[in-house]
Amino acid sequence: MSVLGVDLRASRKKPSSIAILDSQSxxxxxxxxxxxxEFLKMLDDISPDLVAIGAPLNLPSGFCCLDQACSCHxxxxxxxxxxxxxxxxxxxxxxxxxxxxxxxxxxIYRGIFLSKTLRExxxxxxxxxxxxxxxxxxxxxxxxxxxxxxxSYMISHLTPLVSGMEEHANDLDRNTCDAxxxxxxxxxxxxxxxxxxxxxEEGILVLxxxxx
Numbered sequence: 001m002s003v004l005g006v007d008l009r010a011s012r013k014k015p016s017s018i019a020i021l022d023s024q025s026x027x028x029x030x031x032x033x034x035x036x037x038e039f040l041k042m043l044d045d046i047s048p049d050l051v052a053i054g055a056p057l058n059l060p061s062g063f064c065c066l067d068q069a070c071s072c073h074x075x076x077x078x079x080x081x082x083x084x085x086x087x088x089x090x091x092x093x094x095x096x097x098x099x100x101x102x103x104x105x106x107x108i109y110r111g112i113f114l115s116k117t118l119r120e121x122x123x124x125x126x127x128x129x130x131x132x133x134x135x136x137x138x139x140x141x142x143x144x145x146x147x148x149x150x151x152s153y154m155i156s157h158l159t160p161l162v163s164g165m166e167e168h169a170n171d172l173d174r175n176t177c178d179a180x181x182x183x184x185x186x187x188x189x190x191x192x193x194x195x196x197x198x199x200x201e202e203g204i205l206v207l208x209x210x211x212x
Contacts, residue, residue: 001190002028004048005183007130007175008055008114010107012036019179020048025187027164027180030171036114043123050124052186054178055111056098057127058082058203066098066105074099084198084205092140093132126206128185130178136208137161150174158184 007017015032016039022028029046033039043051059066060082062075079086081097088095096104111127118125134142138157143150154177159165162180165172188194189206198204 001050001187002046002048003050003052003183003186003190004043004046005128005179005181005186006039006051006053006055007178007182008053008107008111009175010104010110015175017173017175017179018042019176019183020046021162021180021183021187023187023190025162025184027162027168030168030176030179032176036110036117039114040117040121043118043121048123050126050186050190051118052126052128052182052189052206053111053115054128054130054182056082056096056104056108056203057111057115057125058098059108059112060098061199061202066100066102066108068100082198082202084203087197088129088132088205093135095129095131126186126189127203128182128206130181130185132205132207133181133185136210145174145178151177154181 001023003021005019009016012034015034018031019027020029060074062073064072081099085095085097096102098108115125143153151172151174155172158180162184185206188208193209194206195210196204196206
């Protein structure tokens, strides 16, 4: 079971990172892409069993877009995001809400486009959230992604879980580490060691097994 994890960027001017884990959670490849066409070509060449994307892949129920001028709205009154995001908040895990005021609108649109394109091509795609995975695996002391110690922290905590990282030491940065986290979440999912949040109609989020 090979899993490709994606740390997706909103802008195509910045590289999005990918990581591929084999069935033994061994890191077989790191890479990056700018254009969606590059990524789709990669998938044709690699043919992973599962793709785990770290971005929202669905709009909230009742939405056709995130355009402020459009009359579409939440099908459930007084909501501010998708159910999975509300459930994350109840768990004390911060996230960006998917709504018309979102500051990650372009990332949401890109995630939705790629997810739809991949699924139409027959790929198995799941939505993951690296910050949530890290908190569930490593606790709430995980340093912010942009902090100076983030990469060394992630390498030290991922190395017991993912083999082969030393072979890619020169390519590890905060984005590739998140791609690895996303791929690892996908491997856990393949092994039935995950739980899900949300509603299938507006997207579900795959997380490591939750504590009782």
